[in-house]
Amino acid sequence: MIDGLKEYPWMMTGSGRAPSVIEVRRPLQIFSFEGIGAFWRGWRSGIARDSTFGGIFFSSWQFLHRAMLEWKAVGMTPPPRSDDEIGPLSPLAVSLAAGFSGSIAAAASHPFDTAKSRSECTVLPKYVSMERKLLKWPRPGKRFERFTGIHPADRNILFRGVWLRMARSGIASFVVVGSYYWAVGHLLPK
DSSP states (O other), X not given: OHHHHHXXXXXXXXXXXXXXXXGOOSHHHHHHHHOGGGGGTXXXXXXXXXXXXXXHHHHHHHHHHHHHHHHHTTTOSSOOSSHHHHOOOOXXXXXXXXXXHHHHHHHHHXXXXXXXXXXXXXXXXXXXXXXXXXXXXXXXXXXXXXXXXXXXXXXXXXXXXXXXXHHHHHHHHHHHXXXXXXXXXXXXXX
16 A cells, blocks of 8 residues: 555545646646656756757768758669769658658657656645655656656556657658758749
8 A cells, every 4th residue: 555655645645636736737736746857857858858868860861861861872884972962852852751750759758758758747735755764665667767757657648649759840840851951942032
């Protein structure tokens, strides 16, 4: 029973329900009810999410860009000595590569995004946080979960909605890169 209380500390309040989110709308209410720590809750999973997304997105996009340049240079005689001799790639191809890279990166960073959202949606009163510190309750989960801020009770929901997030991120990457190339091609003087 103690392990259950450690996972859901509001059970110790007697109500059996988590405190209402309605009580913490403004920053002053958040500070008075949850304490100053609520303002940077979820920073571990947020850093893990952003690092994973950025690293995978740019490395896969660079890999695809390099492969497209080499594919374009296959039949050239004499072989080009630099990328400038190959010429620019099609804006559509570069945009599609960015969209594909965005989808891959979204799939890899989705569990961290779910963990961040879940940690920000949980209301944890000040006194419960202080009890955790005073009683020295260890953080639940495996070492990786503790490091990244993923709660073990959320393991079964970490991959829900991954296809929707992949589609949104892929479309957004395609649109951002495509609009950049369109603006460069049409708005700048040649």
